[in-house]
Amino acid sequence: DQQVKQNSPSLSVQEGRISILNCDYTNSMFDYFLWYKKYPAEGPTFLISISSIKDKNEDGRFTVFLNKSAKHLSLHIVPSQPGDSAVYFCAAIAGNNRKLIWGLGTSLAVNP
Amino acid sequence: EAGVTQFPSHSVIEKGQTVTLRCDPISGHDNLYWYRRVMGKEIKFLLHFVKESKQDESGMPNNRFLAERTGGTYSTLKVQPAELEDSGVYFCASSHQKGGVGYNEQFFGPGTRLTVL
Numbered sequence: 001d002q003q004v005k006q007n008s009p010s011l012s013v014q015e016g017r018i019s020i021l022n023c024d025y026t027n028s029m030f031d032y033f034l035w036y037k038k039y040p041a042e043g044p045t046f047l048i049s050i051s052s053i054k055d056k057n058e059d060g061r062f063t064v065f066l067n068k069s070a071k072h073l074s075l076h077i078v079p080s081q082p083g084d085s086a087v088y089f090c091a092a093i094a095g096n097n098r099k100l101i102w103g104l105g106t107s108l109a110v111n112p
Numbered sequence: 113e114a115g116v117t118q119f120p121s122h123s124v125i126e127k128g129q130t131v132t133l134r135c136d137p138i139s140g141h142d143n144l145y146w147y148r149r150v151m152g153k154e155i156k157f158l159l160h161f162v163k164e165s166k167q168d169e170s171g172m173p174n175n176r177f178l179a180e181r182t183g184g185t186y187s188t189l190k191v192q193p194a195e196l197e198d199s200g201v202y203f204c205a206s207s208h209q210k211g212g213v214g215y216n217e218q219f220f221g222p223g224t225r226l227t228v229l
Contacts, residue, residue, distance in 0.1 A: 002154065004154070028174055032113060032215045034215065036220075041222065042222050043116070043203055043205070043220030043221050043222050043223055044155075044203070044220045045220070046217045046218070046219075049214075049215050063217070089155065093215060097160045097167050097168045098143075098207075098215065098216065099145065099157040099168065099171075100145075100147070100155075100157065100218065102147075102154045102155040102156070104153070104154045105154075111203075
């Protein structure tokens with residue numbers, strides 16, 4: 001009964017190309033979506049968020065797109081850099097306590 | 113500004129023993145969250161404090177888990193007695209207090225890796 005799904009466990013791209021990470025959700029009550037990045041032996045680090053009333057948010061090389069009708073969001077990284085190699089988690093928020101509901105994560109490898 | 117710290121970084125105990133994990137949030141952050149990631153599964157919410165009060169403990173697996181945040185500063189999570197399925201990485205996160213909607217970034221600690229043998 002996972003509410004946030006990342007169906008690709010891993011992704012490999014060449015340096016300089018675009019990385020596209022996908023996420024699907026089932027709960028229409030989610031009002032914020034986030035992407036976190038995680039390096040080994042470290043905690044997740046916030047990357048970018050999007051409100052459910054928006055369809056796009058951009059921050060430098062990172063853009064998140066939200067398609068509410070499809071209950072789908074994606075993270076675009078362009079151009080990809082070797083330092084972007086990490087596990088990327090999609091997460092969503094609902095409710096007053098703002099707890100995060102997480103996907104399983106996608107391991108991104110950017111090859112030089 | 114110091115980040116969220118967690119102690120210990122690793123703990124290996126035998127089934128039936130007790131373990132206490134500690135989290136020190138960023139100074140001034142009223143919200144404190146505990147999450148757990150079991151191998152092969154998603155990170156899951158355990159509970160949420162606002163200052164010293166438990167706001168939501170709906171994610172706590174069972175009554176072998178006890179979380180406290182005395183004085184609204186650091187928090188402890190005690191597992192007693194530990195079972196094999198308690199193994200995983202326990203993350204703590206903190207954020208500023210803000211009412212209602214919007215998103216206050218949750219800052220995560222490095223986690224405590226718990227192994228129950």
